[in-house]
Amino acid sequence: MNQDDANLFSKEEMQTLRLFFLDQAWLILESVDKSLVALEENSDDKEALEQIHRSLHTLKGDLYSIGFSEIGHLAHRLEDLLKFFQSGSDKIKRAALEMLIFGMDSMGKMLHKKQHSLDEEVENQAYLEKIELFLNGNSSEKFFNQEHYIPSKNKQALQTTDKLRIPISKVDALFKIVDELIVNRAILNQICKGILQEYPNSQQIARLQEVELQLGQKLGQLQEATLKVRMMQLSQLFAAFSRIVRDLARRSGKQVSLEIVGEETELDKRIADAIYEPLIHLLNNAVDHGIEPCDQRIQAGKPACGRICLRASQQSEQVVIELEDDGCGIDLDVLKKKALSHGYISFTEYSEMADIDALSLVFLRGLSTADRLTEISGRGIGMDVVKDVVERLSGKIEVSSLLGQGTRFTIHLPITLASLKSLLFKVNENLFALPVKNIREIINTKTFHFEDGAKQVTLHNQTYRLIDLRDLVYTESDKDQPKNRFLLVLGTGGEENSAILVDELLGECKVVVRTVEQDLRSVVSTVSVLTDGQIVRLLNIDLLLQNREQQARIVTN
Secondary structure (H helix, E strand, C coil): CCHHHHCCCCHHHHHHHHHHHHHHHHHHHHHHHHHHHHHHHCCCCHHHHHHHHHHHHHHHHHHHHCCCHHHHHHHHHHHHHHHHHHHCCHHHHHHHHHHHHHHHHHHHHHHHHHHHCCCCCCCCHHHHHHHHHHHCCCCCHHHCCHHHHCCCHHHHHHHCCCEECEEHHHHHHHHHHHHHHHHHHHHHHHHHHHHHHHCCCCHHHHHHHHHHHHHHHHHHHHHHHHHHHCEEEHHHHHCCHHHHHHHHHHHHCCCEEEEEECCCCEEEHHHHHHHHHHHHHHHHHHHHHHCCCHHHHHHCCCCCCEEEEEEEEEECCEEEEEEEECCCCCCHHHHHHHHHHCCCCCHHHHHHCCHHHHHHHHHCCCCCCCCCCCCCCCCCCCHHHHHHHHHHCCCEEEEEEECCCEEEEEEEEECCCCEEEEEEEEECCEEEEEEHHHEEEEEEHHHCCCCCCCCEEEECCEEEEEEEHHHCEECCCCCCCCCCCEEEEECCCCCCCEEEEECEEEEEEEEECCECCHHHCCCEEEEEECCCCCEEEEECHHHHHHCHHHCCCEECC
16 A cells, blocks of 8 residues: 555544554564464474565555554665575674564564554664664674573563454443343343233244343343454464573573463453463473572583473363473472561461471462572562462462472463353352352251251361351242252351351252442442343452451342
8 A cells, every 4th residue: 555545544444444454563572472482493494584574564565554654664674684594604693683673672562552552653764773783793692682582571561462463342332231131031021021921922922032032032142242252262362482582591691482372262361461460470480499500500410401391271160371391390309498487377377387388388478499589580479479460360280399499370261251160059048159160069958967056066077167048038028948959068268167058959060150349348249130130249259258247138129
């Protein structure tokens, strides 16, 4: 598209084209990053060279066509630099590769400015001068400084933008509309039933009821489809990680390779955005304090190049992300001594603590086993934040480690926060749900005896704090208590040894999450609507247990 063609578009249309281009440009830059890492491992990788050439050619043409000529000039010179790389000696190739990486980082910074202000002029002279000097035979080290190897902040910002091809806020708005339609369909269902009772032989009413049933089925399909729109492949999240690890390794003076497995696994966009920075922190720790320097690895009989493996997989209703390194591992004795000296544990706990409990100390705020703190990370520094983020996403994080062999962090996350696999039950004829992951065991009260109003119950020779939800659920006229009730023994939550008493079990289903008003959040974290229109309250079990003494009753009318 030349200037005359550009004049055919209005300013608004051109802005739309530019925004679309920027959305695509980030994906191209990420792809180039991967190929640059491949070239570093094998400078003769023809596939990587062809991919970079195609990407630069595409970027150059698009940049000129939408009026970003200053960035287009940079893309043009990077094409020349790529040709220089292909024709050079091994020494020249290494230097040219660094300059290519520098050039792509520079392009990313310029695009980042355009993303915030499409009409803002960006300065390319400093970048072009460095490349020109290099191409003219001056490849002095003074043209490479440490900032070139630092992961570009705009690349990290890319992972947390609100774009999923379309703004995810629009997807959420659509989701809310679908939810409201399901409520209205439930009202229509009740109206049809009432009219049919009054006019049982009316063919038109029967037809209306049939259409209402079909409408319900289609709304259920629409609800499921909307949930899927929120999903993204983890390849989009992991795209920059190879480059980041390479940069971190260079800054640490180490050799590290990153293997990524299962990047086609899908996860809710909201969860993926939230987990990005915790994963970066785990990578920082693995490179800086997990992987040993080359000489130490060789002395220990290991390959000079350290290895980090990032694996993702779907297991039932969860996505499991594992980050494992083959580094020095966590010295549990050192970890316990640090916890003791900081007052986190007593001397008795220090002496008797099992290994699995000692490993959990790594998540304590401000606790680090590192002998030195670097600008990159410190083993344990910030791990409390990682754990907090994971748990806020209704997930959990586990750590395992062998001294001298390596460390593995395993993160379990729900596939989506918009839908949770839950157990449905009734209390005082009101419908409630509890995530299945919170329930360790279900017991029919016929199998044992306990006094009405009891605050504790003994199961398997262990005492559990008992919460009767009938004490919290308020209705205008309380129903009689059923003879056989059910005890839900909790496996996770604010306290391990707790159980809640409910009236009737209705089975499992996926509950679509909707937030509720602030005055209900002390017990009920969300209110949802089932596909048949029934209102169900999803209990926030952590807050229920933490605040049981001051708990307000749940108003259900």
